[in-house]
Amino acid sequence: MTRSRAQIAQRLTRASGALSSAALSRMEDDMPWVTQLPAEDRSFIGLIVQAGIKSFIDWYRNPEGAAAIRAEVFGVAPREMAGEITLEQTVAMVRLSIIVVDENLEDALGEDAESVRGPLNRYAREIAFATAEVYARYAEQRGAWDARLEALVVDSLLRGEAEETISSRASALGWDGSGKVLVMAGRLGEGGNSAGSLDDVRRLAREHRLDCLCAVQGDRLVVVLGGVDRQGRPAASVAAAFADGPVVVGPVVGSLTDARISADAAQSGLRVAAGWADAPRPVHADDLLPERALAGDRSARATLVEQVHDPLAGAGGSVLETVDAYLAHGSSIEATARTLFVHANTVRYRLRRAAELTGLTPSDARDSYTLRIALTLGRLAGVEL
Known part of the structure; x- marks a missing residue:
């Protein structure tokens, strides 16, 4: 007997509970990291699996009119889950859920199972794209938040805010806190690509294993580097990321909370760097003491x-x-x-x-x-x- 899509979808709905339970049980057996998650996160995984199976049933019943898969499946979980469970892990869970559903189709549908396998494979591709979109949006939002927080930390340093506020915010950005600290300042230049400059600074800092905080302050790029030695090495290597023009390195200080001292000197030096025509690049703020003094510092x-x-x-x-x-x-x-x-x-x-x-x-x-x-x-x- 040939059944309609609606009839098959109804049978799938009746079997959805068993399919969800089978998928979750298989995850616990095949993915030990699932059992190590906090109870709240495990419960959200269960909700995602159930929502995924329900979404497939709705999609199978009416492929044209079904709601967006991303909203249906992942809308049940908080956005923060993308920070707890990696994209690779989520893709593995989705793949395993599809496999389990496929393996149990004959028990649920009998002779109708074969007619569902093709749509199930197409749905698997759709949900894979939806999974990638969820993580891409999370990464974009997290990146924007981190950039705002980073700019706030640098601004706090320049204004000399409370030490505990600066330390806690920097820690949230992954600041290690070990080693000496200094501040560099340079100009962006007209039409300068600030995003590209920031990315270049972070890349060079990572290559030299330095902590890094950077932000654009008007027409200036201000960079805070941690993990330098007493002579400020290897901070000079980061100067290549700045636009053409002078780059001034502030004095080395003992910790991030003392960076205001280095920042003040670096910015003071940048304002008068043009007074020394043959200044090296980068130039240390203390080497610009004559120009700074003449300018009223x-x-x-x-x-x-x-x-x-x-x-x-x-x-x-x-x-x-x-x-x-x-x-x-x-x-x-x-x-x-x-x-x-x-x-x-x-x-x-x-x-x-x-x-x-x-x-x-x-x-x-x-x-x-x-x-x-x-x-x-x-x-x-x-x-x-």
């Missing part, structure tokens, strides 16, 4: 006085006087010696001493510029600082 002024002027002034032996005279006489040792009425070797000794104290070599053009600015600020310290 009080922190840079204080640093130059404390780290350059004060050590020279406290060294004794007329070291500060010698450096000042050396710079004033065109970096001529002989002219400096004549001005101070000392031997040229004495001048050389004092200049070497100055280099040891400050890390700046008076005979180097860039270092001599920094020394000039620092000595001037030191003389003005009692008035301006």
Whole structure:
């Protein structure tokens, strides 16, 4: 006797409970990870299996008028399940459910089983596409959420929000928290592809096993890197992801919650990087102290006085006087010696001493510029600082 689709669908409906139970039992036997899931997740898997079988029956009864498979099957489970169960696992569950239904068709339908197998295979393809769509949408939504959270963390760092807030949000993004931290800043440039730049930064950070948080701040790209060493290595490798133009690296700090210090220096340096025409790329914010000081950065002024002027002034032996005279006489040792009425070797000794104290070599053009600015600020310290 030939039965109509509606009649066969009715028989499938009566057998749906047994088919669902058989599929779930098979999953527990063949997929040990299913039994390790929390009870709530296992219950949602059961609902998905039941909804999948019901959806097939409805689709078989009326292929043209059936509702969207994705909504029918996966609408019963919370969106968060896509974060707990992988796409591979979900596809395996769907495949196994189809196999179990196929194996039990003869018991449920007898001679009508063969007429259902073809539609069942077509339905399997449809639900496979629906499964991929669910995970693609989840990944898109999760990616958008992560991007917003990441931008929020970077903004919080720049504004100096509470430490516990920053740490908890960064942890949600997978921030490891070990190693030193620094901040880099560069410009996006007109028409810059911010999404592409962010992706490039993250890729390079992963290649060097660095934690990474990045966000676009106006026309700037700000990157927070964790896991660097005391010298900031290998952060310089990430500079390649920035658009053309200066890239400034802030000082290394001990933890993410101290990153505000590095961020302030990096952004201050970026604002004045054009003042040093031959600056390397990337350039360290501390190497831009003269330009930052000239632009009104009080922190840079204080640093130059404390780290350059004060050590020279406290060294004794007329070291500060010698450096000042050396710079004033065109970096001529002989002219400096004549001005101070000392031997040229004495001048050389004092200049070497100055280099040891400050890390700046008076005979180097860039270092001599920094020394000039620092000595001037030191003389003005009692008035301006």
